Amino acid sequence: xxxxxxxxxxxxxxxxxxxxxxxxxxxxxxxxxxxxxxxxxxxxxxxxxxxxxxxxxxxxxxxxxxxxxxxxxxxxxxxxxxxxxxxxxxxxxxxxxxxxxxxxxxxxxxxxxxxxxxxxxxxxxxxxxxxxxxxxxxxxxxxxxxxxxxxxxxxxxxxxxxxxxxxxxxxxxxxxxxxxxxxxxxxxx
Numbered sequence: 443x444x445x446x447x448x449x450x451x452x453x454x455x456x457x458x459x460x461x462x463x464x465x466x467x468x469x470x471x472x473x474x475x476x477x478x479x480x481x482x483x484x485x486x487x488x489x490x491x492x493x494x495x496x497x498x499x500x501x502x503x504x505x506x507x508x509x510x511x512x513x514x515x516x517x518x519x520x521x522x523x524x525x526x527x528x529x530x531x532x533x534x535x536x537x538x539x540x541x542x543x544x545x546x547x548x549x550x551x552x553x554x555x556x557x558x559x560x561x562x563x564x565x566x567x568x569x570x571x572x573x574x575x576x577x578x579x580x581x582x583x584x585x586x587x588x589x590x591x592x593x594x595x596x597x598x599x600x601x602x603x604x605x606x607x608x609x610x611x612x613x614x615x616x617x618x619x620x621x622x623x624x625x626x627x628x629x630x631x
Contacts, residue, residue: 455492457482459506462499467543471500501561507540508562508569515572519579526580531624533576534599538620541603542611570596586627598623 461481465473475496479489493499514536518529557563574592581588602623606616 451492454482454484454488455502457484458489458492458499459502462503463543466500466503471496475499504562505565508565511537511540511569512572515569515576519575525585526576526583527585527624527628530576530580530586530595530627531620533573534595534623535620537573537596537599538602538606538616541600542606542616585629587629590627595627598627 458478462473462478465478465481469477475489476486478499479486482489489499493502511533515533518524518533521529524532553560560566570592573595577586577590577592577595580586581590602616602619605611605619606613
């Protein structure tokens with residue numbers, strides 16, 4: 443039997459993350475790890491070599507999501523024809539949509555923000571800093587309230603995601619809640 447190459451290991455890791463993202467979206471973060479391995483087309487041993495625990499797999503997924511949100515914030519900041527409050531709104535919608543994908547995810551993100559010892563804290567803090575840039579830029583235009591913190595914006599997104607996970611939490615409800623949230627963040631005038 444040949445030893446797997448680094449490229450094979452990377453491919454298997456990527457397949458496992460994609461399969462976990464899909465399984466967790468359908469069944470929550472308690473989905474069967476055997477099912478994740480099956481969907482990825484690898485054995486359970488391969489899953490455990492990459493992710494020794496369910497938490498390690500969830501951490502890798504969250505880290506990937508945080509990286510995506512940081513990149514999205516950077517692209518929104520660089521969009522020349524997008525008003526700063528619109529960029530903040532787009533990012534808020536993306537975070538809310540992403541966080542509602544997995545049952546229990548909003549709580550995991552808030553825990554990572556609060557726990558400096560968490561494996562996800564650094565990645566989460568970098569994501570928060572990116573969101574902070576969007577918020578400050580929107581506040582500097584006078585369109586978004588100056589008394590709102592980035593922590594509050596993230597908590598708001600996660601609260602909306604949690605509400606969307608409850609019975610009756612439809613996409614229409616999320617859109618309405620996002621609109622209401624942005625109205626509350628906007629300076630009256």
